[in-house]
Amino acid sequence: MGPDRQAGLRPTARRAIVDAAIRLWAVNPGASLSEVALRAGVGRATLHRHFHGREVLLDEVARICLEEMRDAVGDTVNPHASARERLRAMFEAVVPLGDRYSFLHRESVAAEDAAAGYRAQLDWAAGLVSDLKAEGDLAPDVPSAWVVGQIDQLVWTAWSQVAGGRVAAADAASLCVRTLLEGLGGKR
Amino acid sequence: MGPDRQAGLRPTARRAIVDAAIRLWAVNPGASLSEVALRAGVGRATLHRHFHGREVLLDEVARICLEEMRDAVGDTVNPHASARERLRAMFEAVVPLGDRYSFLHRESVAAEDAAAGYRAQLDWAAGLVSDLKAEGDLAPDVPSAWVVGQIDQLVWTAWSQVAGGRVAAADAASLCVRTLLEGLGGKR
DNA sequence: CCCTTCTGAGACTTCTTTGTCTCATACAAT
DNA sequence: ATTGTATGAGACAAAGAAGTCTCAGAAGGG
Structure with a gap:
């Protein structure tokens, strides 16, 4: 296992998820994680891989x-x-x-x-x-x-x-x- | 068991539910109907009787x-x-x-x-x-x-x-x- | 080209919320 | 006392979301 494994080697997805969450939750704080993943253009599983929960x-x-x-x-x-x-x-x-x-x-x-x-x-x-x-x-x-x-x-x-x-x-x-x-x- | 149930007046429940919803949702817009009913001192079924849905x-x-x-x-x-x-x-x-x-x-x-x-x-x-x-x-x-x-x-x-x-x-x-x-x- | 890592899709379980229904009971009017 | 209505509690099903897992495939470095 690489040293910077927990940081996430591919920053693109991680960053896209955070951005999507900011924009979505600014308007609708109750938006589901599915919606966040969809907006981020990322699979739902990937979201859970990067962030262990809501x-x-x-x-x-x-x-x-x-x-x-x-x-x-x-x-x-x-x-x-x-x-x-x-x-x-x-x-x-x-x-x-x-x-x-x-x-x-x-x-x-x-x-x-x-x-x-x-x-x-x-x-x-x-x-x-x-x-x-x-x-x-x-x-x-x-x-x-x-x-x-x-x-x-x-x-x-x-x-x-x-x-x-x-x-x-x-x-x-x-x-x-x-x-x-x-x-x-x-x-x- | 409700706070103002002694009076026994029918419209009380309806009003209590609305008041509870206002106070609860002002703080937490995602509060569930169960919480609203609880705060109103009213059964969950009663809430659904008065208001057909969220x-x-x-x-x-x-x-x-x-x-x-x-x-x-x-x-x-x-x-x-x-x-x-x-x-x-x-x-x-x-x-x-x-x-x-x-x-x-x-x-x-x-x-x-x-x-x-x-x-x-x-x-x-x-x-x-x-x-x-x-x-x-x-x-x-x-x-x-x-x-x-x-x-x-x-x-x-x-x-x-x-x-x-x-x-x-x-x-x-x-x-x-x-x-x-x-x-x-x-x-x- | 090979190998490791990350990813997307989907199946699956669990949990919460919602909505419906039934039944016994309390209350008010008669 | 009787009758009708509203209520509370609880069982139940449906729906949505969260979270986990597996597997095949893409991406990128060697």
């Missing part, structure tokens, strides 16, 4: 989603920029991953490393909120939990609006920042 | 959710008030029904009258947005679809924050209006 696949999908989001944020957000600019860059990075995001939102992941990754994301967001307040971009009297909740929802809203063609992809990030910080009101 | 129960739940939301809005919102005040009153009426709301959000309802009710709700919201713009409470350059999406998400966010004890119920509606129109920014 739970395992679920955890792997969650792990990959978090990884992708972490990488996207890391590539786009400049840690030395202002909090407001970091917020904008974060939206820019994350909104295109809206389907991944919504998946993580709905599923309670059992795997420990995935859960840890999720906590890390929340901590990152909480730190950003705290910086925003420190730099005067956020009103201090607003509960931080409320802000984090708004950011959370903005990502999903923006993605679905873009996916539905009602908002241009290029405008999404700025619209998110504006909505969060300045609101949609006329003049004050 | 679809029927689903449609009935959707119908009742829409009805409750329509009534709540009708009771709370003064049609002659300003658009901004109507927006606030709408949040006040709808946020406590967040679980109902989220249920409607996730399920694509097949029944025609329920679908019509949903369209009516969307139309009402669109009209409100248009009035807000006319009265200068909303920036004209913001896409209306974006505003409607934000309102939609605010209801659910506010409800979950209130349900999680992170925001006081009394503050929720004002916080929603402020978030939508003025944003959460510091000073400007």
